[in-house]
Amino acid sequence: MPRPVRVAIVGSGPAGIYAADALLKSDLAAAPGVSIDLIERLPAPFGLIRYGVAPDHPRIKGIITALHQVLDKPQVRLLGNVDYPGDLSLDELHRFYDALVFATGAEADRDLDIPGIGLDGSYGAADFVSWYDGHPEVPREWPLEAEQVAVLGVGNVALDVARVLAKTADELLPTEIPPNVYEGLAANRAVEVHVFGRRGPAQAKFSPMELRELDHSPTIEVIVAPEDIDYDDASIATRRANKQADMVASTLENWAIRDVGDRPHRIHLHFFENPVEVLGADGRVVALRTERTELDGTGNTVGTGTFREWPVQAVYRAVGYRSDELPKLPFDPLSSTVPHQAGRVQENGVHLPSVYVTGWVKRGPVGLIGHTKGDANETVACLVADHAAGLLRPAAEPAEDAVVDFLRARGVDFTTWEGWHHLDAHEKALGAAEGRERVKVVDRVGMLDASRSERSAERNNLR
Incomplete structure (x- = not known):
């Protein structure tokens, strides 16, 4: 019986999460199935929705509710506080995943x-x-x-x-x-x-x-x-x-x-x-x-x-x-984007096998959330077509626990979706004490500490 296709999405902002949603709605989800890891540099997900929207615009932050529904899916796993390429290089990503989607956005x-x-x-x-x-x-x-x-x-x-x-x-x-x-x-x-x-x-x-x-x-x-x-x-x-x-x-x-x-x-x-x-x-x-x-x-x-x-x-x-250059990937410094064809990463006009982009690092920092969904759909359609044509580069170690064991052995203090729920509850409790909906934790160590209460259960139930 064929195993699920393993996909790493680097970046857990709207672009990355919409790519995960598109994969879950694609033909891959039915057969042979798809297993998705969202790899995020920060301890918390949601990218510019959390860190780029003014605090007095809660209606825009309401988009997080829809993004939550995607991350709640059993086929999706969050690995936060994991840096590309410091904690996982391009070659190491290829080792654990059949396809890579870079959705790193534009923060500079x-x-x-x-x-x-x-x-x-x-x-x-x-x-x-x-x-x-x-x-x-x-x-x-x-x-x-x-x-x-x-x-x-x-x-x-x-x-x-x-x-x-x-x-x-x-x-x-x-x-x-x-x-x-x-x-x-x-x-x-x-x-x-x-x-x-x-x-x-x-x-x-x-x-x-x-x-x-x-x-x-x-x-x-x-x-x-x-x-x-x-x-x-x-x-x-x-x-x-x-x-x-x-x-x-x-x-x-x-x-x-x-x-x-x-x-x-x-x-x-x-x-x-x-x-x-x-x-x-x-x-x-x-x-x-x-x-x-x-x-x-x-x-x-x-x-x-x-x-x-x-x-x-x-x-x-x-x-x-503008987007920052991604090590080991081609980059156009004039547009601050990764060269691509419909989301397939191109180097000297040739598609790098199993490597894709979506969101602002793909098209530049223009457009609204609806454009980001369209980007994700286009990129995922190419990934699915490449899988059907046998063009994906198979992972050498596709087991879901392989990348987790690797990160632990490397000493990476990664966070999970359950960890986000703990941090979320902690921030809401801080807010409730002041009559506010939430008080955001800023310090990385503080974010990690608030996410840790479930760590003992991770080894048995890692999502």
Whole structure:
């Protein structure tokens, strides 16, 4: 009787879990069956849903409920706190699995090549998001001395950064933020946050709901200058063809014509301002220089030669994420993705047997959750077809306990799905003591300790 196909999915964020779900719904699940290990670098699963979504957006974190259902399946096993390639190399993965799917996402900030971007006080938005979301691999403290702050970019991450900088710590206290984040935000001196986009309202990448939520805080005044409301023919066509773009533009128009109130913190949304230089003194940020732009009829902009300096003491670039290179796999440094054909990893135009990618490391950090599902379905369809054609590279040691024995022998303190339930219960108990839903544990050792109470049972019932 044929054994189940053994698949390792490296990364347990939405991309990896959707790939597992697609495998469970594929022809492999029926015969010969499929056995899936989700291999995660961090002690807890869920990737950017846990560490990339602002804490005051619990509706998005509700996606975790659906992801739970996949991890609850008996064919799926979580091996957390396991690093690729430090704990399991590419060759070692091939030793234990018939197919490998890399779903490692994109956590780093894209570069922005303008003078002064490396000054003290200039930060990547992804790093700041990781800090306020309690990522175990970032410093516990964040410098928040600046009273005027610039955020570069007009996407949802820029909105999250601006909102967290402008809100009071007490407004965020009911969320899951850990104590170090609350203490840091309580000392935050920011009173004015300026968000800059080089194009116009019709080209902004905000989602309508995210944008409207910016105005819900009783302490934040959102300000749009009337002169920043402008459209060319292409912009008008975009609004007509894209309901979300039209809703965003309409919201911005309404804000531009209203009277400015007296809430203590202000977020200014600036359009047609292209950041060209971060200015410094004594090695630190003191201002941002922008060039005024104008629409060229195609929805793009050209510079007008008019420059302005904005006094700010900190700059956050929110111009996109990028994936880190995966050792032993091909990598395109321009797109920060792994070269592939429909999810099959390609090296010099040739498919590496049994190696696949999905999610942002496959297509770049664009799109929403629905796109991630589509990615997973495409990649898994290729994996299933390759299995049917006899193209997978068979594992030398496919027994489910082989990789576990290997990790134990190597001294890897891995976590499991049961371990996540213990950590989850621990964080909820911390929250309940303060009248909150959850208080996130930040320290890796603390996360491992909270996951350990089931370790004695792992040897008999490892999922």
